[in-house]
Amino acid sequence: MTIKDLAAKTGYAVGTVSRALNGHPHVSEKARQTILEAAQESGFQLNTNAKQLKQHHSNTILVIVKGIGNELFGEMVESIQHLVAQTPYQLAVDYLDEDLNEVTRAVQLCREKKPLGILFLGGNNRNFSQAFSSVEIPCVLVTNNARALGLKNLSSVSTDDVEAAREAIDTLVEMGHRKIAIIGGDRAVSDTSRLRYEGCMESFARHGIAFDTEKDYQGVRYSCLDGYQAVRSLLGAGRRFTAIFATADVMAIGAIRALWEAGLRVPEDVSVMGVDGLPLGDFLVPQLATVRQNVPELARRSVEILLDAIENDSPACHEQIPFTIARRESVRPISTQGVT
Amino acid sequence: MTIKDLAAKTGYAVGTVSRALNGHPHVSEKARQTILEAAQESGFQLNTNAKQLKQHHSNTILVIVKGIGNELFGEMVESIQHLVAQTPYQLAVDYLDEDLNEVTRAVQLCREKKPLGILFLGGNNRNFSQAFSSVEIPCVLVTNNARALGLKNLSSVSTDDVEAAREAIDTLVEMGHRKIAIIGGDRAVSDTSRLRYEGCMESFARHGIAFDTEKDYQGVRYSCLDGYQAVRSLLGAGRRFTAIFATADVMAIGAIRALWEAGLRVPEDVSVMGVDGLPLGDFLVPQLATVRQNVPELARRSVEILLDAIENDSPACHEQIPFTIARRESVRPISTQGVT
């Protein structure tokens, strides 16, 4: 069943059928009716390949999600769908494995889908500096700050990672903690991990707290298991602390379990704070203290900035969205004395 | 940059270039070298639209995942990728919202990608009985038993939901529990929910335990929040029980939180068992008892059955993969006396 068959069936020419099907102007109401009806009845659908092959641009906004399994991105996609549904544009979502190159993928999808703009959910600055030059449509990188890249068509909307980590540590310090261990990502690989590490160091410096990165920073992957193992190696190495800052909620969850197995209670013996604000954290016992990213706002500004760039050719800009520190049950104030 | 440009550049004809690029036979070693090199150098990539438009079948195996956010499927996709990587076939993964129709999508993707076969991760039997007839390639539905549908080209690999639920309840009963509440899905909507409910009832019947579905079965959605709310309404309605069986781990997590807020400890006051075997469950305090689905095996058999159907035209078959009951910290035996 092709557009030709539909043409034959309705007595119109393929051109008219195409126009009717795509809601283009210059089609009589009668023709539109007849054609749409026939299409409906026969279950006809346009062949995307032929369509995209021919079209020089669609009216699609593309979302490239890096890393399925990242719950935060799941929420964000929902928000984005909501927002874009209120515009004349279509949304296409593409999920990519964590370890694949999102920019390479974008280049490919640009040729295939010819989107109006791209929203990257997650990504690595290095990939952008290497391969982004051949992307010419406006894009927004969500989650990372891309200002330093200085790319003309790449905006960014992110949480201030340095500030977020600094405030997390500030909070713990305010509560009386001075011996804090950090479970983060690999700073050599992930921009975010590096920035969060820097934020931690700033806070330590301001408070005159010594921190032994070699011994009290664990650079691991973002998973429960890695958080669990990180705490075990800290404890195994004889490190002692009254608080742990994990730069992702999932790592914090693993950390809590490892502490529990070692006979340490949260928050009685050790306070634990994560980052992200996963919905799951609200249901844990104890509820997980966290640096909560403002997902709806990240989504809203990303879409706004992208649309503005598409419609008004606005130049790239870089925004940071405020976060909030959620002091939940997994942290508690301690007297500065009682350090283990 | 098209295949024509490459032809001009290398001095060969487009036909030769196409063959070389696709690894087809009847291309001289010299031509292959020259062309591949030129393609490499200029970063040329085939246009998927044109390719798929022309091809009458690809060598792709398609995976349609229904419901991002389902961690179990994430694991399964990984296993599948591993397995298919050892075959000459390519894998394409398509993610679909929970509430969209996976069969409609399959029909569309068949026209677009012309895959050799499809693996459905999750799906609704009703959708299959309605719209599957126009799919003609071999398919495997993973997670649901599709035997009853009697479709010639649809196999299935699943966990026996009736049996799984029955054994879960059996386990709780063996531990001395007789007052058990159930948090499940909507039996009118989900096949799986209905079967698990039946399994529970079978176990109750065998043990001569009365169960008041109206009051002690909560049909909700599969989320932490729904599990949480379900327990609150149970308690609010004055229901008392020594154990809860939640037909998904995420609901169990929410349930535990609600119990905790009501001053009930797990497992001291109430035992909780889930279904799925999410990796996360291992890191909770208490570790979540669960009916653990055998994900690697589900993946392995699904792929094997699909390949067998593709390569040998084997008829559809329906397998159940054994599960295991993981008695973890969230359940405990009680004396039959001490019912709250």
Next chain:
DNA sequence: TTGTAGGCGTTATCAT
């Protein structure tokens, strides 16, 4: 408003 025809980039079928 409607019809006609050329071409999008590729594969595949012919010859050569």
Next chain:
DNA sequence: ATGATAACGCCTACAA
């Protein structure tokens, strides 16, 4: 082994 050429299904000028 290689080259020419006709589709694939659709969009889009342009002509009517």
